Amino acid sequence: MKISVELTLTPLQDEFEPAIIHFIKKLRASNLKVLENPLSTQVYGEYDEVMNLLNTEIKEAFQLIENGLLYMKIVKTDRQNYEPHF
8 A cells, every 4th residue: 555654853952953854864765755845754655664664763863852743644645746736
């Protein structure tokens, strides 16, 4: 089953950029499709592969920050080629 996941990592501390950059680089190093914009990062692929990656990388990201939030949206379809029709 294909899924699309949108993530927003928000460390609640000073010097927050290194943790975000590290997290995104780890996602990019996977074999999955990863897209970024200024507000979030999207990951696309098979459910088990995406969730296994996120399980590992979210845990590591949380270990690297003192306090933080991670917002995650999951859609049960591959939306990487979405284009608005209006």
